[in-house]
Amino acid sequence: MIASERPSYAIASIPGDGIGAETVAAARRVLDVVSRESGFSLEWQEYPWGCEHYLTTGAMMDSNGIELLAKSDAILLGAVGRPDVPDHISLWGLLIPIRRSFDQYVSLRPARLLAGVESPLAPSRAAIDVVTVRENTEGEYSEIGGRIFRGQPHEQAVQEAVFTRVGIERIARYAFELARTRSGRVASATKSNGIVHTMPFWDEVVAEVAMQYPDVELTRYHVDALAALLVLDPGRFDVILGSNLFGDILSDLTAALAGSIGIAPCGNIDPTRRHPSMFEPIHGSAPDIVGQGIANPLGQIWSAAMMLEHLGEAAAAKALERSIESVLAAGIKTPDLGGECGTKAVTDAVIAAFLAEGVAR
Ligand code: IPM
């Protein structure tokens, strides 16, 4: 194949903070091999944005950051946050503006118990294979509200949740479409017994969308009961549909039940493809282990596999996922999973597994 026939994708990488630099470098090393072996190329553009950038420039990213990122086909993000920068500054200066500017309204979060990984649940209960479809642009994460009477005894804070028909419809539709490709079941997280305006609205719109998917079974659960049932009987769940906040919480729970938040991936997806989508591990910047060479790279690498899938390189994505699975099954693991290997050894093993496995084209 001559070079010009190879598809080429422009990828923006933002290592961000903490272990992000280590995990993104690991994922890039893997992707360089995957792309070479699979007949496409990746053109990387790296942006040094994050808390360090904030402390030196006063902004988490350049003022034309969104414009720069808009030129890419996809974005690979490491992690954001550092103890000496308040979270609401770091996250609302980088991660959340990207999700919103690019209308990445789906946060897609698979969690699967892989061979070689131990769940905190009893083995008889631990067969977990779920995908959380989290609404990613509205809901409880809203800028509407404020604080008054600061420092006084009657100080107040008000924060309004914003739910729109369009927002609920489109995320529900995504969940039902996804369920069609899996088990045909959607569990929708609600809390209409306590939150009396937005949640009944959520339930109504989800039910309306469900009418268009008679082949998919919709079950509504109050989110508290859903959390308990996830622990007691995770096998009953497949696609879990949740608002921004509920999906956030439930996807940490499902990741932990599947053995480690160090492995779990996330796609922030604009299904219309008008904007680039962004892929990131769900774990944080882990300041406590920065620079020790022991960060688990698999969450980042699995996120990179989701990115390849989104770009249309499904065979490479599947082969990469299988490589991750075979490395874990062989017991090549970082300390967060009870192993003794470092980031480099795990990354090398993924590359070796990928090369051994080959890509079915
Ligand atoms: C996530 C994170 C973020 C979120 C935080 C860091 C703002 O927890 O991606 O799940 O809540 O969206």
Ligand code: MG
């Ligand atoms: Mg979260």
